[in-house]
Amino acid sequence: MIQKKYLTTEQALQKAKHYCSYQERCHFEVTEKLYSLGVWKKDVEGIISQLIEENYVNEERYAITFASGKFRIKQWGRVKIKYELQQKKISPYCIKRALKEIDDSEYEKTFLKLAEEKWTSLKSEKNIFTRKSKTQDYLLQKGFEHEMINGFFKNSG
Numbered sequence: 001m002i003q004k005k006y007l008t009t010e011q012a013l014q015k016a017k018h019y020c021s022y023q024e025r026c027h028f029e030v031t032e033k034l035y036s037l038g039v040w041k042k043d044v045e046g047i048i049s050q051l052i053e054e055n056y057v058n059e060e061r062y063a064i065t066f067a068s069g070k071f072r073i074k075q076w077g078r079v080k081i082k083y084e085l086q087q088k089k090i091s092p093y094c095i096k097r098a099l100k101e102i103d104d105s106e107y108e109k110t111f112l113k114l115a116e117e118k119w120t121s122l123k124s125e126k127n128i129f130t131r132k133s134k135t136q137d138y139l140l141q142k143g144f145e146h147e148m149i150n151g152f153f154k155n156s157g
């Protein structure tokens with residue numbers, strides 16, 4: 001039988017600091033990591049507090065970094081970004097702050113580029129309703145708002 005070795009609070013803190021230092025993390029991710037390392041619940045709260053005090057974990061900074069990264073790199077819309085941040089138990093205030101950081105004109109440019117690329121890629125689709133539906137599904141899956149998608153079809157149709 002293999003005996004699971006437990007970390008001291010100091011060892012767990014050092015691992016958590018390392019975990020937070022090479023990538024921005026939120027409370028939820030750090031808590032999950034500590035539990036996976038076998039750290040006791042009573043110790044986890046103290047470690048998280050210390051990480052916050054020493055600025056290893058900052059929920060607002062995390063949300064802003066997450067939102068801008070997902071928008072720039074994966075070209076996600078605000079709806080999907082908001083949903084993913086909610087899954088990570090980020091506060092509504094931090095989510096709102098992060099979404100405000102996304103430049104409106106860049107957001108619209110990205111949306112139009114994705115919409116037009118998808119629409120063009122479906123040229124061979126003879127049925128206009130199928131073409132519209134596939135484009136709309138794609139844009140919704142990327143996390144763009146219904147209003148923007150409807151506006152795209154009104155302006156291009």
